[in-house]
Amino acid sequence: GNAPPGVDPEAFSWFQSVDADHSGFISVRELKQALVNNNWSSFNDETCLLMINMFDKTRSGRIDVYGFSALLRFIQQWRSLFQQYDRDQSGSISFGELQQAFSQMGYNLSPQFSQLLLARYAQRSPNPNIQLDRFIHICMQLQSLTDAFREKDTALVGNVRLSYEDFLTMVVTRML
Numbered sequence: 740g741n742a743p744p745g746v747d748p749e750a751f752s753w754f755q756s757v758d759a760d761h762s763g764f765i766s767v768r769e770l771k772q773a774l775v776n777n778n779w780s781s782f783n784d785e786t787c788l789l790m791i792n793m794f795d796k797t798r799s800g801r802i803d804v805y806g807f808s809a810l811l812r813f814i815q816q817w818r819s820l821f822q823q824y825d826r827d828q829s830g831s832i833s834f835g836e837l838q839q840a841f842s843q844m845g846y847n848l849s850p851q852f853s854q855l856l857l858a859r860y861a862q863r864s865p866n867p868n869i870q871l872d873r874f875i876h877i878c879m880q881l882q883s884l885t886d887a888f889r890e891k892d893t894a895l896v897g898n899v900r901l902s903y904e905d906f907l908t909m910v911v912t913r914m915l
Contacts, residue, residue, distance in 0.1 A: 743804060750808040757807070764801035767791050774814070776870035777830030786876040790814075793879075817875045824874075831868035840874075846881060883913040 742751035757765055757773040765773075767787045774782040790813070794806035802810060824840035825832055832840065834857055841848045856877055861867035869877070887909045891899040901909070 746804055746808045747811075750811050751804060753811070754804045754807045762801075764799070764803055765791075765807050766801045770802075770810075774872070776872055778870060780870060782872040783876065786872040789876060789879055814875070817878070818871060821871050821874050829868070831870055832874055833866075833868050837869060841881075844878070846885075884910070887913045 742748040746754075753773070754765065757769050759769050759772070760766075767784065770791060771781055771784060771787045774787070776782065790810055791800065791802055794802045794810045794813075796806065820840075821832065822828075824836050824843075826836055826839075827833070834853065837857060838848075838850060838853050841853060857867050857869065860873040860877055861869055888899065889895070891901060891905075891909070
């Protein structure tokens with residue numbers, strides 16, 4: 740059939756091939772099977788779940804063709820940004836590239852914090868680096884938590900005072 744109005748024909752075609760069970764929806768499992776990083780590894784489960792939740796308007800844990808089309812545009816924008824920060828064109832982002840990416844995105848993060856993120860999200864290796872899926876994951880979480888922090892930091896001083904439960908509430912409600 741033809742693509743519905745507002746859906747890119749290429750996205751529609753890809754949707755039909757990714758929708759393995761022909762349900763008219765894409766699940767986390769189907770999405771994971773469809774997306775690959777530059778090193779041909781599958782996208783991480785957590786990242787796929789984050790993205791499904793972001794485009795799942797019905798809260799059903801899956802996306803329709805419209806959500807899938809929007810998700811593909813979203814991923815393409817992140818892929819372009821990723822390639823911009825992958826200065827050595829290795830297909831992954833190293834510690835130095837990650838530091839520079841954060842700085843250019845307006846995050847004033849210490850090298851120690853970037854190292855912590857690298858340790859948490861990179862595959863274990865002597866020279867850890869970040870694949871596209873993890874880059875998307877980190878950036879989405881950083882943006883969400885930054886938004887939550889800014890809600891509390893109304894004077895924009897970079898510090899807030901909050902209770903432990905307020906902190907937990909802030910984090911839990913922002914986990915996508």
